[in-house]
Amino acid sequence: MSVNTLPLSMVKEGENIRLVRLNAGERMSQRLTEMGLTPGTEFTVIQNTTGPLLLLVRDTRLALGRGMALKIVVEQLCEKED
């Protein structure tokens, strides 16, 4: 049970996270929502270096601009690596 919230842009590669809140404008929130990024969704950051992030959301690979990633609040899930 971790309750460590942070902006998506700061999540490390390979980490599993849960979406908490979208601090974006209405139009953008709607866009993200219909692509499957709803609050509570668990997803993985595949790539996060510079430039856009690569996410794995509901079996879809999504490219997301870094600016947007700053406005998405996520929480880290406890490590359940085997």
Next chain:
Amino acid sequence: MRNIHIAIAGNPNAGKSTLFNALTGSHQHVGNWPGKTVKKKVGRCKHGDYPMKVVDLPGTYSLSAFSPEEVIARDYILDQQPDVVVIVLDSANLERNLYLAVQTLELGVPIVAALNMSDIVDAQGIKIDYEHLEKALQSPVVRTVASKGEGIEQLIETIIDLAEGQSVQSPDQKEPFSINYGGEAEAEIQRVEERIIQNSAVPAHLPERWLAIKLLEEDEELWKRMEGVEGGPRLLEETQRGIDRLEKLYGDDLDITFAERRYGWIAGLVQRAVKRTVSNRMSTSDKVDRIVTHRILGIPIFLIAMWVVFQLTVNISGPYVDWVDGVISGPLTSWIEALIGRVGFGGTWLEGLFLDGIIPGVGGVLVFIPVLMFLYFALAILEDSGYMARAAFVMDRLMHIMGLHGKSFLPMLVGFGCTVPAIYATRTLENKNDRILTGLLVPFMSCGARLPVYVLMASVFFPSNAGLVIFGMYSLGIVTAIILGVILKHTLFKGKEQSTFVMELPPYRLPTLRGIWFHMWKRTSAFLRKAWTVIMVVSIVLWVLISIPMAEGGLFAETEVGDSLFAAVNRQIAPIFGPLGFESWETSSALITGFLAKEVVIGTMSQVYAVEKGVEGIQSTSFFEDLGTIVTGFVDATMDAVKSLPLIMGINLFEEEEKPEPTALMNAIRMNFEASSGGHGALAGLSFMVFVLIYTPCMVAVAAERQELGPKWMWVSILGQTILAWLMALIIFQGGKLLGFG
């Protein structure tokens, strides 16, 4: 039998267009990158006794009204009331794809779910419980592999059954499909729904429950619609109170809360209906992406891919170009000459029109069909494999420099094929400023029609480095667009908000031969159509202008080209190009006609240089001898093409590079440019190529700009491009001379 009206909806990349083709048998463009079908396509076909009208709606992720595509798709389903909506779902990606299906079901229309690309799912060891899906969705589910035509027969049967009211639903499912949004929300939905039912002015074809949900989600388009309805404002007022109440309760916008509930319902369904036998989060696609989208490796990989594309285009197509050229200037010309002689027009102006006007004009363009086919072949592979979307991802950082983001890169890549669809493709961008800025920069992506000009000029002036020079032209176009983008970002578009980049990266797919062929054929045939219409007309008009004598005592159609009206007009224009190194009426006429279409630049050159026919056509050959020559010529060309394959990597395995025999046209161009530039022919040639790269691509592109960006931006574009072209050519020629090149 009655006509069945079918609409096809689905996420971008779920295989909608492929399924549409499979149903209608039409040859539509299909590519593997998100957002192609912006307009809807209509096809008609007949299956059994049933005539069908099939409409391919634009690919969307949902049916909210946030983008033009969504509005088109939703309004079509609502207002046109198709008998059946086929929802195409990517089986490997059911959760996200089902969202659209659920929204369509909420609209209360009969749907058939086509679980497409099911072969990929099988290969991944994923088992889907179709019966369970059918029960939950209360709609028939059909397994398809549209690219191989699998499941299409069954899909058609299911559509007919559903349209005829023989649905697979069991009798205990009389209730219409609905999702439970939870206690408070449900109460509110019912309250609004009752208000709607009581209000008789609300259009009857809008399903009440759906309308209630959408109004609570503050759907802009429906709010606007309801404001105009009698009693609508009161209804909206009450809805607003409900929204306020619920948002306080849930602490989030209602549309997000509702979307969350829908996704929750879907996630539950997927968990029950989809079984993964192998847990394999890191797919092959991901492994490839590790490298292809790598922070450092990504851009070099992209550049190498482009390099291979252009080497392939230029080197492998070379022998075929020579072959087509041989066929047109040899057998074809003599056949037409013989035919004209046979019908008794030999030696008249009609012979001139064909032999000096149409054949060199149109033929000079047709020669480059092999080049274009190889270019379109390569682009088709990049698109269908899914690499295009990766290129957009990799280029996102670069695009930010010019105030755009990765998604704008897709129209730009399309621009390498043709500027016109590229300008239309800017529609997929959500933000208006993005659309305008992208539309202004797209023309600098060198289109297929400009390639033949480079090929010809490079083989005249840089025969041993043709590939490199041509690659340089493409790069220069890109660099120009970048610099211009940076400048525009800080001037005209200063302070404009940057929109956000969200894009799906489709899984890599092995391109099918059929897909690539459709693709190649669609684009090449568009070029051919242009050849038969625009280029044919331009060739004829040009021939007439060339035939009108200006010198004393000249006769129509028997005057020297240099003494014609056309030459006289272009002599007035030519001095403009003096500082650029190509002040001659021949060159200026090529550029002036090039405003219509870049395809005619070479055609014009072939006509105005009035290339003397060599002695080649003299010895008479029989028709069958000619045919034999054509066939063996093709075989030889193929052998040469195979031999030049290693050249792509810059390796020359076979004999010394033989310099291609310069044609009469090439010699004429060389002499003309040497003369007009005072001995700096190569520099002038380069400057000419740069001018062709930068100035207005063609009239059709201008029309597209007007339609998409408006008249103001169209003029900005035309004037900007022409002035920039002149300046850049000037820098190349004068700068090169100063530095002592050429």
